[in-house]
Amino acid sequence: MRHGGWSVLRGKRAAPWTSTTKAPLRAGVSSLGVGGTNAHLIMEQAPPRRAAPPVDRPQPLVLSAASESALDAGAVALADHLALHPEQDLGSVAYTLDVGRKRLPYRRSVVATTREAAIAALRGSNGARPHAPQGPASARSIAFMFAGGGAQHPNMGLGLYRSEAVFRDAVCQCLDLLGGQQGSDLRTALYPPPAREAEAAAALERPSIGLPALFVIQYAQAKLWQSWGVVRAGMIGHSMGEYVVAHLAGVFTLGDALRLVQRRGQLFERLPPGAMLSVPLGVDDLAPHLPPVVSIAAINGERATVVSGPVEAITQLRLKLLEIETPSLAVADQRRGPFGDARTDAAGICGISRHDPASPPNSPSSRA
Template sequence: GVGVLLVERLSDAERLGHRVLAVVRGSAVNQDGASNGLTAPNGPSQQRVIRQALANSGLSAAEVDAVEAHGTGTTLGDPIEAQALLATYGQDRDRPLWLGSVKSNIGHTQAAAGVAGVIKMVMALRHGVLPKTLHVDEPSPHVDWSAGAVELLAEPLQWDRHDRPRRAAVSSFGVSGTNAHIVLEEPPLAEVEAEPVGEPVGEPVGEAPVAWVVSGRSAEALRAQAGRLADAVAGVRPVDVAHSLVVSRSVFDHRAVVVGAGRDELVAGLRELAGGVASGVVQGVAGGGGKSVFVFPGQGSQWLGMGVELLECSSVFAARMAECEAALSWFVDWSLTGVLRGEDGQPGYDRVDVVQPVLWAVMVSLAEVWRSLGVVPAAVVGHSQGEIAAAVVAGALSLVDGARVVALRSQAIVALAGRGGMASVALGSAEAGVLLERWDGRLSVAAVNGPAATVVSGDVDAIEELLAHCEGLGTRAKRIDVDYASHSAHVESIGEELARLLAPVVPREAEVAWYSTVRREWLSGFEVDAAYWFENVRRTVWLEPSVGALVEQGFGVFVEVSAHPVLTMAVQETAERAGREVTVCGTLRRDDGGLARLWSSAAELWVGGVDVDWPQTYAGTRPQIIDLPTYAFQHQ
């Protein structure tokens, strides 16, 4: 036979939130020494090992309720063991000692016999019932049962506590003459609070959302597993379920994640998943994953209230935002968090010299949140001003230099206001280039985002003419809400000013690979001096070919790190055009910027095969491992 027991120091188990099934109160081992032979037990040695185990436990014999006997069922061994128990446990007690043996149920498991006895008594402690010993028609006539208060468990017995913890002992005697005796006690009734998992996430408004992760080897098993779980979680804390699913269950390829702020919402999601109509549940089949890329967009992902909820409920986000605010304070006269919260006297997002620094800080801070969840980029890529955040996250710029570039450059861009405009056109770069020839340099390609997504910039009147012309052609075109023309000849007028303002920038070697959408090549980090940041705002943004190059080089996961996804569709279309399957996800969404959205975004990665450090989603709590349904096998 085989048996496995996990033994841990009680204080460690309580601190780590592990479920304690029973406590080893004490134990002892001795040897018969010279004896009558291998098959002849030694009664005095058995008495000595029992008394030593009780002494080591700090207990009297009367404080133990039951003994799981070695009980081999032999006419020689059983009477000797019974007499040893009568002499030790059977004396000076008000209630009888109850005696049984699991060998009547499963036979002799040889070296695993003692483990089987321990498992039986742990189960008895948990259920509060002493099980009957099978096949006991009458007590052995070879034992003087009147010599002590010991009775056989001929029937199941309700196990009461009697104003103290329930306790049982287990004997195991080896054929070589080694005797072992262990005293078990039920776990403390008042559980010690487990140590918090990670740093506190903060104090979210209402009940904190948690993620329940479920997986199976097939779609049918996944649905069945969800149904089992939904039936088994009444009366338990959602965070305990989340923790137990993460640390005590295997992970298979068919995956789903239910995110909710309370048990009812979570169970409803499980029921939908079990029924095959889970519209609000993130699910999928894990693919090859691949290396991860953080994608940082340019202007356009902003919305009133972005980041505010995370400031309150994510300590990681709040800490990084505080660092960004300190870095920006050298270059701006407004408060970063004040702008985010919409405080009186603070400027709004209608100013380019406000919205760009705020977006930079939000992106840099969200990248830190992703890292805390175990999602670490193998590369970064940025779109227009998003390259400033990419440079900081890659380590090519210090936080202060990143703040310097985004703040001072956006202040210089104010001089371009009112002179130009930008528009998105549903054309590829080549088609757009041909179309723009008729404007003879008054318009230029500002950004190539996807196979049919190009941004054009230039003179105000030329933008108006372009929009009208596209309407006549039936080509989808839309004005972008800016009054300046980045990535066009207009930027030349601030070139000298930018060179002066950004001269103190000291680029460094990048710690994370960085693919430039300006130069369409990998950068070491040392290139991104003042001249590069002029180039970044003057030249075309080549997002599509950059993403294409990354896909070809084996990058299969693209995470848009922003307050609202603006590039995910373009990235997905580029990968599809290349015939590659990739995982693409955003981070937050407009008017949906809290932990629930963040966990759902993490879920999109996890179901695609990306490892996520799920315990960080309930950091600061004290979860316990609880019993959950076993795997829903699909029988054939």
């Protein structure tokens, strides 16, 4: 039946319905009640779904279920779905799993860059079982942990710098705040041309370069976590990492924290060379072997003591303790003990203010 520009067809049996024009399909549905209450509904075909742009980065696929067996079945079902629907973008699947599913007690996650890798991980055919956290979901919490000096190296976070705008913007923000030659030197040390990686590694051994570099990358990593919706229950930092904690907790502004870290590194470079040594002995057992110029830097356990002092004295002490396994920490600059007691001059930190933390940090120097 035709009426004006409309073509109306009364269906007698199920059949495919296709459009002969570019106009969307529309259908009228009527429901007639015996008591005289009638309802009429006109439905229109949904617009074509726009293809999601491909995302060339690892995607977290998260699953949850009410029991372990249901979780196993869900992993297999998701793998089968991915195999049957190669047209679906992996990033879109990851997004739907994250925001469109309930959070149930039994959880599992895999991280994959390609569909094939995701299927293999979900089915366990890659030799590794999908990550499955244990315990009630409500009992788990997240802490941000930040390393001290010695962890820095060229091309830290290079993949994130290239693929994650939040991470890259945070790095550039810090470099802009440092400004001038310092910012330029730091950028070159962090992300050097391939032919200059050895030169960059040597530059990062200098505290005035290495400490700010480590601060910048760890700050950028924290900003990226926060942009993903990761909510921390606490923070902890070791040595230089405590400055990242202090900024994120609101004690220092970003610019002031960078100035402190930069100045700290500059002061370290004024000191004579020093070294640190980790010794698997308690303080009482180790103390008789220490010369006057070597001091206790840290007590990490009942039989885990770190000492610090001049390079020659530390070398001699290590030779004296040859019968004991004494691995030297991979830290070039000396920070603790009388040997590393640098006095901060007011010119380097003038105008820096401290504020009460908005979120209490959890760091070695803030414990009650």
